[in-house]
Amino acid sequence: xxxxxxxxRGRGWRLTAQRRVVAEVLDGDHVHYTADEVHARxxxxxxxxxRATVYNTLGELVSLGEVLEVSTDGRAKRYDPNAHRPxxxxxxxxxxxxxDVHPQGDPLADLPADGRFGFTxxxxxxxxxxxxxxxxxx
Amino acid sequence: xxxxxxxxRGRGWRLTAQRRVVAEVLDGDHVHYTADEVHARxxxxxxxxxRATVYNTLGELVSLGEVLEVSTDGRAKRYDPNAHRPxxxxxxxxxxxxxDVHPQGDPLADLPADGRFGFTxxxxxxxxxxxxxxxxxx
DNA sequence: GTCATTGCAAATGCTTTGCAGTGCC
DNA sequence: GGCACTGCAAAGCATTTGCAATGAC
Numbered sequence: 535x536x537x538x539x540x541x542x543r544g545r546g547w548r549l550t551a552q553r554r555v556v557a558e559v560l561d562g563d564h565v566h567y568t569a570d571e572v573h574a575r576x577x578x579x580x581x582x583x584x585r586a587t588v589y590n591t592l593g594e595l596v597s598l599g600e601v602l603e604v605s606t607d608g609r610a611k612r613y614d615p616n617a618h619r620p621x622x623x624x625x626x627x628x629x630x631x632x633x634d635v636h637p638q639g640d641p642l643a644d645l646p647a648d649g650r651f652g653f654t655x656x657x658x659x660x661x662x663x664x665x666x667x668x669x670x671x672x
Numbered sequence: 673x674x675x676x677x678x679x680x681r682g683r684g685w686r687l688t689a690q691r692r693v694v695a696e697v698l699d700g701d702h703v704h705y706t707a708d709e710v711h712a713r714x715x716x717x718x719x720x721x722x723r724a725t726v727y728n729t730l731g732e733l734v735s736l737g738e739v740l741e742v743s744t745d746g747r748a749k750r751y752d753p754n755a756h757r758p759x760x761x762x763x764x765x766x767x768x769x770x771x772d773v774h775p776q777g778d779p780l781a782d783l784p785a786d787g788r789f790g791f792t793x794x795x796x797x798x799x800x801x802x803x804x805x806x807x808x809x810x
Numbered sequence: 811g812t813c814a815t816t817g818c819a820a821a822t823g824c825t826t827t828g829c830a831g832t833g834c835c
Numbered sequence: 836g837g838c839a840c841t842g843c844a845a846a847g848c849a850t851t852t853g854c855a856a857t858g859a860c
Contacts, residue, residue, distance in 0.1 A: 686838095686839060686840065688839095688840065688841080690840085690841070691840090720841095720842080721841090721842090722841065722842045722843070723842090723843095724841075724842065724843075724844095725840080725841055725842070728840080728841085
């Protein structure tokens, strides 16, 4: 994750305690926190960090392409630090848990040119929905 | 579309002028309005309809499975009356226009059992993103 | 020392809710 | 005529913004 901080410093970022903490909170696999969850976890590490700063920092990380925004439920957006490995999302319909998955094949190839309405199509996001083992009662 | 009204009446819906108008607004292909857009169009047909009623009605249509909720941009939800024909969405990154598309193949088949983290997976939503002919300047 | 960054608090956008009145069945 | 439905207005989240104070470089 200091990879990330190095990269950001290289791009002229001022490295503040707040930004360092947000980056630290986002470290890990299958991390998809809402801004509020990031703020709560950041507060545990740096009590005086403000919500506005968390929003600002997340917005910048997204602009820089270091973090992805995902909206799986129409409520709060979630932030996914796994921006450099292509993947899709598997969402539990009951508890909202999200896992990163790596399907085979390329959904783009499944959309024929004559079904694209003249669009220049560049990406395909896939959201799988189901029930996780915990919620299935297993 | 009176199919829809018939079905709803059959399920014990009270058929009010407001609900009739919301159903009428949602009639058509490639319709993906926000609640606000539905309200604006409904107001043109029935000036005294309130925003709350539009929200209520849309929520009920979603619960009944007659309309789908789509969130393609993390902003306002959109409502898709095409609930009975499986399809995916193609979104213009510039103007937000949405078209219904019908890719070949089944994304579910692309997700191997050993990559599902024990989830029981039931659906796959695909959002294609690109630029529409209008925004491409063509 | 300068200027980007922060924190606060107020504002905004979307959606939900409480409740009295209305009108469908 | 009863009770679901409507409209209004206020409340509730998630997020953005303005501006003075702070602190990284």
